[in-house]
Amino acid sequence: MAAGDFQVQLISPAEFAKEKLLALQEYALLVGQSLANLFRRPLYVTDMIQQADLIGVGSLPIVILTGGFTGAVLALNSASTLSRFGSLTLIAQLVSVGMVTELGPVITGLMVAGRNASGMASELGSMTVTEQIDAMRALGTDPTKKLVTPRVVATVIMLFFLTIISDLLGLVGGNMVSTLLLGLDSRQYWTSAWQSLVWRDVTTGLIKPVLFGFVISTVGCYFGMSTRGGTQGVGRSTTQAVVVASVLILVVDFFVTKLLIALLGYR
């Protein structure tokens, strides 16, 4: 083979299926261990708080920006359609329900997945390829207890609060567009936004970030801990973590929405 030749390795469908099933098994084991560790000592509370700071406080700027602009663009886009039917005043309800039930959790989840799933995968991946994970095991510490469980707990808790902040900033963004560009009354906007929300909207909107946080952290940690192949492998793991976490958020969103509608009924 000459220098510069590029070889593509093909694997059989059976091998491909085996690989994916093994990956699924390993992921399921990691998920199980990360949850079981919550009932075993030690708990590494300091690490949880540290991760909560990195994940939660660190993600605040992007969540504020994406939440605000999502609400603003939602108001802007819906304005032209609603005004055709003389229903411009419904903007507040549309932004409120849209942000709280769907856009807030999903957009926040995707932003945090991009920022933190990649961070977890690259950090744990670097530790794996430099034998730091093996060193931790050799020194008598369970890496899933020390590294994975704190990240899972921190992400679930922080994403819950980040989503609330995102929802609020979305409403603020919608309000700014409504009042400054569309000439609507601010007090009327906030009254409509508040009155249009029912408990099932809030329940739906707050269950989703818990599940999304779990997906983001477990996927990020899984790809990090299963990194192979040096720095190239770390890059691959980081990309895969973001892609898989993002896609899974959308898939989980669909099924959770369907389930909650079945359980709680339509609005």
Place this chain on the structure above:
Amino acid sequence: MPAPTLPLETPAADARQPSAEAIRFEDVSLAFDDKQVLDRISFRLAHGETKALFGVAGSGKSTILKLALGLMKPDSGRIYVLGQEVTQMSEKDLFTLRGRIGMVFQESALFDSFTVRENVAFRLIEDGNIPEDEIERRVREALSFVELEHTVDMFPSELSGGMRRRVAIARAIITQPEVILYDSPTGGLDPVTSTTIVELIVKQRDVYKTSSLLVTHRLQDAFIMATHYFDRKANKMLPLASGARCEVPITFLILREGKVIFDGDLEELAKSKDEYIREYIS
């Protein structure tokens, strides 16, 4: 370079029950995909002995260390460490056994986000029951053993390769383990720094009577260990008289294509008539 002042006097072996052998491999085999890395490997490491493992790259030397520590499981065979069969132990039980084993990884494997103090004290901090001042005292002792007390608040990225290797040794010895596993401790280092590392290993062998498995690519490191001893009065490594060389507890194990082709002492190695071995040591 003179070795640092000896901080401790008690050999590790005295503190625990003696066992006949530190490590025993019985017909251990392991394959990765289609490649047979280890093929029915058997050897034993006696208590207080140092065994140097040699072989070409990919011959399974580092794999043997990871198997001994239970970081990997073999496809077949049994492995006994300090009298316990690690092949049958759960990860939870292995954590307890690993408290009696120290390991120095190939690239040090220091935790990047921790200072030298936190790295060396890691096992003690994780224990949770050791007072802070006791941890500090033992960290200082371990770092003075490797002559790196001044680096206590530095991060691994601020250290040279040789310094990182010495910190890794300090981390491995802080709990006075009965067995130490060294994975290419002088790999990638210049000759002067390598000799410093070898001196520390010889000191650990002769003062604390620690059993050790040493993976190395450098024959001269093993030959230095076989022909030198650590003098506690002079506090440095000195050459042995030729007649005393047989008293040094060091043996050599050579691997080729997954099999053990030599297991003996320096004299037997020098007398070996095997062509591959003669070419390897020439």
